[in-house]
Amino acid sequence: MTIVTPIKEDYLKIIFELGGVHKKVSNKGIALSLGIAAGSVTEMITKLTEEKLVSHEPYASISLTKKGLRYATELVRKHRLWESFLVQKLHYDLPDVHPEAEVLEHETSDRLANSLDEFLQYPKYCPHGGVIPDSEGNFNDISHVSLADVEDGHVVTIERFIDNHELLIYLASTDLHINDEVKLEKHDPFEGPIQIIRLSDRAKMNISYKAAHNIFVHP
Incomplete structure (x- = not known):
């Protein structure tokens, strides 16, 4: 019998967030999103692989198995429905919803x-842009293109933020929002900040290296 602890749940949810349904996810990406050491990720991925929750090729990347996806979609669905309820009906600020959910x-x-889900009229996305699976897991x-992956000079639209409490608090201080159209001005070297301009008001922002890997965009 598989026992999915809260720590394992965090891993399954973040692999889902990073695209581990349709593509391979890296140890580094998981470490950046969870704010932990790469060595700790390796240890937990070994356990999840043994329990057949993830697929992991040595020295390669990670994806969810059908079993892992079933757990992940159920967790993500319930979590994000509550986030939607807290923001829409109880008027919580976005950075405050994650711990409650x-x-x-x-x-x-x-x-x-x-x-x-019915009460909220079947939302497709949560307040920070994350997808909400339906009752059948669809x-x-x-x-899954991060802001950090965008080349200098390109214009993109902010689609979603990783469901991370510290990230949402940080982003509240930057005034960056879902659906903002931004131009990437410059990647500072040595894991320095990403410089962007919001096109609607020409506001300039410096987004940290770590945060930029947890903000997803589309052209």
């Missing part, structure tokens, strides 16, 4: 999740 998702039955395609 983290608790609520574990106490939510499938019946309650379905009722909440969800819309999303971009």
